[in-house]
Amino acid sequence: MRTIAIPQLYCGASGKKGAYNRQEVGLARAFAALGCRAVVLYPDPDAAPEAVTSEDLEPNVRIYYVPARKAGVSAFYRTWQPLLNEHVDAVHVMGDNALGVPGLYRFCRDHDIFFYSQLGAIKSTSENPVMRAVMDLLCRRNLAIYRKTPTYAKTPAVAAQLEQLHVPCAGVMPVGLDTAIIPNANGEKHELREFLKLDPKANYLVFVGRLDSYKRPLDLVPVLEALPRSWNAVVIGQGSLTGELQDALRTHKLENRCTCIPQLPNATVQAYYHACDVFVNFNDGEIFGMSLLEAMYAGCPPVARHAPGPDLIIEPGTSGYFADTPAQFAEAIQKAAADPACGHAAQRRVNEHFLWANSAETALAMLDKQGGNRRG
Template sequence: DVIHTHHPFLLGEVGAHFARSLGLPLVYTFHTQLEKYSHYVPLPQDLVRKAARDYVAAYARKCDCIICPSPSIRGLLDEYGVTCRVEVLQNAIDLKAYREADGTTVRRELNLGPDRVLCIYTGRMGIEKNLHFLLESFQKVHLQHPEAALLLVGDGPLLEELRQKARDLGLADHVLLPGRVPYSRIPSYYAAADLFVMTSTTEVKPLAVLEGMATGLPVVAVDACGTGDTVTPGHDGLLCECDPEAYTAILQTAVSDAALRRRLGQAARQTAENYSLETYTHKLVDLYRELGAVHTGRF
């Protein structure tokens, strides 16, 4: 009754073809700022970024509705010249898995005592995630707070480079990069931590932020798309511009103040309740029904 695609390439084009041939509404969720990943294409970057924008804009013209996973990305679609219906339907997660997570075993496996303040990032180890920036800020914080530790969970092309960077910064014993871990264990890794960190400026609505908040972790992040419309500074996390000194300052504040972390973390857990899969599913099904009724007269 509805064809829903999640990227414009390959299967996205297949979905668009069948939507057109079957006379069905086409829905596309705009998950990724593709132009921010242009560095993976070894061609002139201005050309690649323009091509990415033009391709998304052309794909959007085939759609009956585009779903924005975050309010702040809506303006980017306007810049692309998108004229079809756009609905903001924010990403959601299975809250239960994170509410009930226990990090005791993970801390023991990582040999982290109760006195260590553990900062966690989960996600792709890629240049677009701005992780060199995070390591450099963490080094400055660690000089003042040797009890701090940083855990970067995930795989990607920068993994070995980041491990070397940690060694070069004298942080080999304090920055942990275990690589990919089973997805079923991710909630336990969050639960082992004291705060969630993110310095990426290329997100749309990062699930990792929601997962960390659902586990009761305060978010310490660069204010960008996806964090700025999820985190309320001083309430459930701390945000700043993408500036090394500014980020070091808020990270140091969070690491040094256990009472602040507890207060922000409790509020973060409450914020995460707004992003349940149940709420998301009901809204999505209602949208499908509406589009189906308008497009075909069914439902």
């Protein structure tokens, strides 16, 4: 049985026990369903140097929490011994521009462990220009590794970027949705609205995400203003622009048409996807968009700005719409809500192309062709 490891090379909340929608775990489940063993490694900067812990999530899926040093958001593992203990054949690396990529690559090279990557970003997205320049300079080490190992892109935009940087791209391998963590909707749309205390006669758009500048949540205000008064909004999220968004809603006398909810259990978020008419995404730099996938999986059609993730996921006019100005958003939102086929197409699009099983199948086909062990 082939054993594949999926190490996270960033320190963040997404790797903590109990965190929602851990991409590495979703992919691990998909590998296990296809007959492999999967080992996920998360860095633990707070652990004592020798305090490696593990848990068996389900058959053939094991998670390790490994002591690590932290530099910014990058993780430097104090040991890669779990890779040897588990007799790992290959590592699936979503390292992007992480500073720990070269160290992992050298370990794999020295121990005949096959190394390949699935990348969602190359350039630094730091708002600090000095930090961005330093990170882009250091990323050259990663690029040298990606040039000599199989490297997949999460989106066509990243694939094009890799080619510009003279990194051969093995293909597009999108991020997937982990359906194991998504509960079934308990009830019909009208029943969910009653449960959530939403007006059964109104139309609703839903925004789910950080209320920070890169997500552009303030764009909701002119969009809601451009829609008929029968339209309301639900905003689920919090961030640096929470107060500014609420002030803008009051200024434009829209506070009674928008419900702002800082945080909710996952099951309740899913209920809102099923109860609302349209999902909106205003981020024009969206690398992928997991909330977009979740909404579409629930049959909630999206209206989004053009960005690498939405451009790959949405079939314009079929499984969603693109818009830019408030007037365009208002028109597209009403079109999507009026066409039940759009929601069905959105759901079908995710089921057919954006589950982790698709990524796992692509990776296993490559490993079958190239062999489980290879020095770069």
